[in-house]
Amino acid sequence: MKEQNQFHNELKKLMDEYVNKVYDYTKKFPRDELFGVISQFRRASLSIILNYIEGYARGKNKSKVLKNFLEISYGSLKESKYLVYFSYKRKYLDEKEYRELIKLSERIGAMLWGTIKNI
Numbered sequence: 001m002k003e004q005n006q007f008h009n010e011l012k013k014l015m016d017e018y019v020n021k022v023y024d025y026t027k028k029f030p031r032d033e034l035f036g037v038i039s040q041f042r043r044a045s046l047s048i049i050l051n052y053i054e055g056y057a058r059g060k061n062k063s064k065v066l067k068n069f070l071e072i073s074y075g076s077l078k079e080s081k082y083l084v085y086f087s088y089k090r091k092y093l094d095e096k097e098y099r100e101l102i103k104l105s106e107r108i109g110a111m112l113w114g115t116i117k118n119i
Contacts, residue, residue: 008056011111015049018104022080025101029092037092041083047076048108067119074112081105 022045055069088098
């Protein structure tokens, strides 16, 4: 149980780091993207951790409910990962920022997918 708690704490820590980096990096995006890429990128990245937390809050003893929330979290991760790529291609992110976000998203994705598969 202790190992499992450490795993989930580490995953939440990575998700928190990811969303905070997205918020920080999107501050320098063009203002005309405020209601486009910025808004969508922030919502998708925040949705990753919020659905993860909500899933555990609602579905501790109901694996179907938990799995549904974790799948939504995973879908939001994939959405935001495309926005990382899109933002890099549009030159809104530099290479260092791009690589940081990709590395984090891949680590989160592997951990999250493993959790989903184990339910």
